[in-house]
Amino acid sequence: MLTPILEVKNLSARAGDKEIIKNFSLTINEGEIHALMGPNGAGKSTLAHVLAGKPNYEITSGSIKFLGRDLQQMKPEERATAGLFLSMQYPVAIPGVSTANFLKHAVNAKRKYNQQKELDAAEFLKLLRTESAALNIPAEMLKREINVGFSGGEKKRLEILQMRLLQPALAILDEADSGLDIDALRIVAEGINRLHNEHNALLIITHHLDLLNQITPDFVHIYYNGHIVRTGDKKLAEELEENGYKNFVENE
Amino acid sequence: MTKNKEILDKLDDKYKYGFITDIEADTVPCGLSEDIIRMISAKKSEPQWLLEWRLKAYRYWLTMQEPHWAKLSFEPIDYQALRYYAAPKQKTAPKNLSEVDPQLLETYNKLGIPLKEQEALAGVVAVDAVFDSVSVATTYRAQLAQKGIIFCSISEAIKDHPELVQKYLGSVVPYTDNFYACLNSAVFTDGSFVYIPKGVRCPVELSTYFRINARGTGQFERTLIVAEDDSYVSYLEGCTAPQRDENQLHAAIVEIVVLNNAEVKYSTVQNWYPGDKDGKGGVYNFVTKRAACRGINAKISWTQVETGSAITWKYPSCVLQGDNSVGEFYSVAITHNCQQADTGTKMIHIGKNTRSKIISKGISAGKSNQTYRGLVEVGAKAENARNYSQCDSLLIGRDCGSHTVPYIRNRNKTAVLEHEATTSKISDEQLFYCQQRGINEEEAIGLIVNGFCQEVMQKLPMEFAIEAGRLINISLEGSVG
Numbered sequence: 001m002l003t004p005i006l007e008v009k010n011l012s013a014r015a016g017d018k019e020i021i022k023n024f025s026l027t028i029n030e031g032e033i034h035a036l037m038g039p040n041g042a043g044k045s046t047l048a049h050v051l052a053g054k055p056n057y058e059i060t061s062g063s064i065k066f067l068g069r070d071l072q073q074m075k076p077e078e079r080a081t082a083g084l085f086l087s088m089q090y091p092v093a094i095p096g097v098s099t100a101n102f103l104k105h106a107v108n109a110k111r112k113y114n115q116q117k118e119l120d121a122a123e124f125l126k127l128l129r130t131e132s133a134a135l136n137i138p139a140e141m142l143k144r145e146i147n148v149g150f151s152g153g154e155k156k157r158l159e160i161l162q163m164r165l166l167q168p169a170l171a172i173l174d175e176a177d178s179g180l181d182i183d184a185l186r187i188v189a190e191g192i193n194r195l196h197n198e199h200n201a202l203l204i205i206t207h208h209l210d211l212l213n214q215i216t217p218d219f220v221h222i223y224y225n226g227h228i229v230r231t232g233d234k235k236l237a238e239e240l241e242e243n244g245y246k247n248f249v250e251n252e
Numbered sequence: 253m254t255k256n257k258e259i260l261d262k263l264d265d266k267y268k269y270g271f272i273t274d275i276e277a278d279t280v281p282c283g284l285s286e287d288i289i290r291m292i293s294a295k296k297s298e299p300q301w302l303l304e305w306r307l308k309a310y311r312y313w314l315t316m317q318e319p320h321w322a323k324l325s326f327e328p329i330d331y332q333a334l335r336y337y338a339a340p341k342q343k344t345a346p347k348n349l350s351e352v353d354p355q356l357l358e359t360y361n362k363l364g365i366p367l368k369e370q371e372a373l374a375g376v377v378a379v380d381a382v383f384d385s386v387s388v389a390t391t392y393r394a395q396l397a398q399k400g401i402i403f404c405s406i407s408e409a410i411k412d413h414p415e416l417v418q419k420y421l422g423s424v425v426p427y428t429d430n431f432y433a434c435l436n437s438a439v440f441t442d443g444s445f446v447y448i449p450k451g452v453r454c455p456v457e458l459s460t461y462f463r464i465n466a467r468g469t470g471q472f473e474r475t476l477i478v479a480e481d482d483s484y485v486s487y488l489e490g491c492t493a494p495q496r497d498e499n500q501l502h503a504a505i506v507e508i509v510v511l512n513n514a515e516v517k518y519s520t521v522q523n524w525y526p527g528d529k530d531g532k533g534g535v536y537n538f539v540t541k542r543a544a545c546r547g548i549n550a551k552i553s554w555t556q557v558e559t560g561s562a563i564t565w566k567y568p569s570c571v572l573q574g575d576n577s578v579g580e581f582y583s584v585a586i587t588h589n590c591q592q593a594d595t596g597t598k599m600i601h602i603g604k605n606t607r608s609k610i611i612s613k614g615i616s617a618g619k620s621n622q623t624y625r626g627l628v629e630v631g632a633k634a635e636n637a638r639n640y641s642q643c644d645s646l647l648i649g650r651d652c653g654s655h656t657v658p659y660i661r662n663r664n665k666t667a668v669l670e671h672e673a674t675t676s677k678i679s680d681e682q683l684f685y686c687q688q689r690g691i692n693e694e695e696a697i698g699l700i701v702n703g704f705c706q707e708v709m710q711k712l713p714m715e716f717a718i719e720a721g722r723l724i725n726i727s728l729e730g731s732v733g
Contacts, residue, residue: 054684076687086688092681096703109690
């Protein structure tokens with residue numbers, strides 16, 4: 001018996017007058033890894049933002065259920081504390097706020113939601129040290145202002161660190177692999193693999209086969225013009241790598 | 253003498269009619285006149301020289317105009333409608349906390365000022381609590397006295413140490429200084445007095461809490477701090493005021509004298525009633541704070557966190573007379589709803605090798621307006637004067653305003669003056685990022701704002717910093733959505 005984490009049915013959404021998501025449907029069950037691939041400008045990031053509850057998008061039709069709850073009724077922070085994580089393509093800098101302090105707030109917000117005791121500074125630092133070491137993140141980086149002057153690779157590793165700390169039920173990884181060198185990519189992929197288990201799920205948005213060679217998806221979806229045009233397994237991604245999107249999008 | 257007594261008796265009659273029973277306060281009638289000033293002075297059993305000084309100030313004040321150069325707009329203040337003296341009714345001055353009216357103590361407890369607790373925590377903080385105009389409780393004075401430190405209300409200082417008060421009162425802020433300082437000089441009712449003798453480091457943080465309570469009572473405190481050669485003191489001033497509908501005028505003076513190699517740290521957390529969402533009510537805060545570094549290597553450091561008041565007009569200043577003296581100003585000002593603040597500092601370099609530093613962080617939310625106004629002045633003889641100024645503004649929402657007005661007057665070629673200024677906004681992207689990690693909007697704003705102010709908050713004494721951090725979050729509640 002499959003337990004759904006995310007159920008999107010016939011979703012359409014727009015930003016201003018522009019309809020970006022068109023009749024999109026996708027169900028993600030516990031334990032599954034889904035990959036979403038598509039050409040630039042197909043609206044993959046928009047989909048991720050809509051799921052995470054970013055303002056400025058209007059859902060015009062369809063429904064989204066997350067762990068059985070109506071996602072549209074939940075504020076972005078409620079979605080996050082309930083277990084929806086979005087690793088952002090362009091993580092934003094927040095001057096003046098130290099990375100460690102930010103992460104502590106995030107972890108404790110989730111613990112509060114789960115009616116767990118909030119971690120004090122010592123307990124949190126212990127947790128942080130273990131997780132950051134696994135991602136090769138130096139202690140010095142955690143003292144810096146979050147994402148301020150971080151390299152592309154540092155930002156991505158920090159996103160994965162946050163995912164590890166927050167232990168989401170569903171992690172949406174929006175181009176978690178972009179701008180990473182081979183070593184960094186391996187570290188990020190390991191971090192993601194270590195998170196994954198039979199009770200959570202991943203939605204990986206990517207352009208590249210490299211990441212999918214390290215995190216094997218159960219499903220690969222080709223996303224174009226606001227919805228999924230083809231679903232397959234990892235072979236589909238390999239086919240894409242070879243021939244590009246041409247064969248899939250021309251029929252549209 | 254007989255004539256004086258007659259006048260006083262007559263005034264006392266008037267005072268009986270003017271007595272407002274429902275607030276149980278010992279007050280004088282509304283309005284301002286020489287008679288009122290004489291009455292205040294008499295009530296406080298002041299020496300003749302002080303009465304004369306008050307009267308000179310009053311007569312000078314009559315020739316002055318309320319200043320309107322600040323970027324503030326408010327209804328005209330009717331100075332004759334204000335009451336210039338109110339003291340909690342008490343027959344004799346309390347000798348210790350157990351003699352203090354339990355209701356007063358209760359009010360302090362509600363405001364989070366646990367005097368009793370503080371007494372129990374012996375030696376942590378000495379508090380000279382000012383309720384309206386008269387000091388009601390002073391703790392730890394005996395311990396401080398052993399080191400020769402005087403920490404008492406200014407009224408007591410006038411009685412017990414008249415030579416010190418007479419020597420320094422008005423020496424940093426003369427009564428001719430400005431309209432509000434002049435008014436204060438005429439009618440000041442109480443405040444704190446601190447004297448640190450030569451070579452003494454004050455072992456505790458000295459602390460005063462002010463509170464404005466009596467309805468329609470102007471409060472005019474006067475604080476005088478004198479740090480003799482080679483001495484050190486850290487002084488904390490914290491303020492809260494209960495909710496009131498009418499505007500309350502507050503025109504205080506803080507004067508600080510710093511002598512050779514002495515250092516004074518003065519920290520303020522100001523949390524007076526800012527008025528309601530529509531700008532109704534709130535405290536009008538017109539304050540003159542100034543420190544004179546009179547000796548060589550003297551140092552003064554002002555740290556302020558301003559979150560309250562409907563109107564703030566305040567420029568804590570440093571007069572760097574002694575060679576090598578240092579002035580610092582660290583400020584966080586938060587305005588929300590309809591609050592207005594025109595605040596900054598003045599660094600007056602007179603001596604050689606004098607240095608000053610200004611770090612100002614302004615946060616505007618709601619429909620509030622905030623102006624940083626600062627002056628850096630370097631005199632002809634101030635060889636090698638240095639100043640560094642940094643003024644950062646953070647805007648929350650679309651309806652607030654932030655302005656930076658730095659004045660620089662330099663008359664010495666060797667001076668090096670630097671000024672940096674930034675203006676930023678909390679972006680939707682930043683808020684969304686926080687929310688996506690489970691941090692709600694209000695917490696996110698608190699986090700971002702606290703980060704923005706960190707440089708200044710670090711300058712506050714520990715226990716104050718925690719309170720101030722909490723206050724910042726409370727002050728910005730409802731600034732989104």
